[in-house]
Amino acid sequence: MFSPKPRRPHLFSSAKTAAPVPARHPALQDALAIASLDSAVQTISHVAAANAGSAQVDVDAVVLTRLDGRFHLDVVPARRVRDLDEEGLIQIALRDLGLRQLVVTAEDLRAEPRRSNVRLVWSYKDKPVALPLRLRILKALADEGPMELGRLLETVRSDIDPSPAVMSFACADLLELDLTSGPLGPTTHVRSRT
Numbered sequence: 001m002f003s004p005k006p007r008r009p010h011l012f013s014s015a016k017t018a019a020p021v022p023a024r025h026p027a028l029q030d031a032l033a034i035a036s037l038d039s040a041v042q043t044i045s046h047v048a049a050a051n052a053g054s055a056q057v058d059v060d061a062v063v064l065t066r067l068d069g070r071f072h073l074d075v076v077p078a079r080r081v082r083d084l085d086e087e088g089l090i091q092i093a094l095r096d097l098g099l100r101q102l103v104v105t106a107e108d109l110r111a112e113p114r115r116s117n118v119r120l121v122w123s124y125k126d127k128p129v130a131l132p133l134r135l136r137i138l139k140a141l142a143d144e145g146p147m148e149l150g151r152l153l154e155t156v157r158s159d160i161d162p163s164p165a166v167m168s169f170a171c172a173d174l175l176e177l178d179l180t181s182g183p184l185g186p187t188t189h190v191r192s193r194t
Contacts, residue, residue, distance in 0.1 A: 014044065014125075015173035021046045021062055025078035031104050032062070033122045034114065035073065039176045039193070040066045050093035057089045063099060071102035077109070117179040124167035133158055133165050141175060141192035149177070150186025166190070 011020035012029055014036035021044060023029045035041045043065040050059050060080070062073040072094050082090070094101070109115065129137075136156040141147070144155070149166065156162045169175045178189040 015171065016041060016044045018043070018045065022060070023062075025075070027077035027106065027109055028062070028073075028075045030109050030115075030118075031073060031075045031078075034109075034118050035064055036173075037118055037121060037170060037177070037179060040068070042066060047097065050097055052089040052093040052096065055089060057086070057093050059090050059093050061094060061097075061099065064102060070097075070099050072099040073104065074101050075104045075109075077106045113183045114180045117177075117184045120184055121167045121170050121177060121179065124164050125171040127164050127168040129165040129168050130160075133160070133162055134169075137162065137165060137169060138174070138192065138194065141190065142194075146189060146191035148186060149184070149188040149190050152190050153186075 010022060010024045012023040012032045013020045014032070016036050021032065023032055032044065035044055041064050045063045045065070047059055047061045047063055049056050050061075051057075064071045064073050133156065136158070137152070140152060140155045147155075149163075152166065153162055166175065166177075170177045173193055176191045176193050177184070182188070
């Protein structure tokens, strides 16, 4: 009998990660979900160690590649406590890797409406989508371009509610939802990422 592979809650994966990223802290997991749904973020990766001069140091850095460069994701509530010398070597290694620092505070993570919108959308991350519905959603966006969510849902109306499929597609980086302008609803802007 097939037994599912055990889940590793400390590893984060999304459509933007080539390999799972270590994320033991809930604040880092939240920041990674936000980054995964952010259209400016192209890829998410992890650098375990790097050189600082002649020394190799454990940097444990999450790297976001965005349209405007490569960044080390520094989530304040998830920071590890390090001594001053170790922190200095890590900063040198990150600079040598060409990474700029992107600081995310607890207040940033709690900012509404993004927080609630991301949690709602991310809850559909692993939701499978039937092929006919997949094709209708992608065709509607390809034919008509960006539109409001309510209009998209009316356009692809089917026997089953298409909204979970739309949320799943946002998690799969197939479409983009405006998660910052207001609560997710009929006027939320949707655009294709393909």
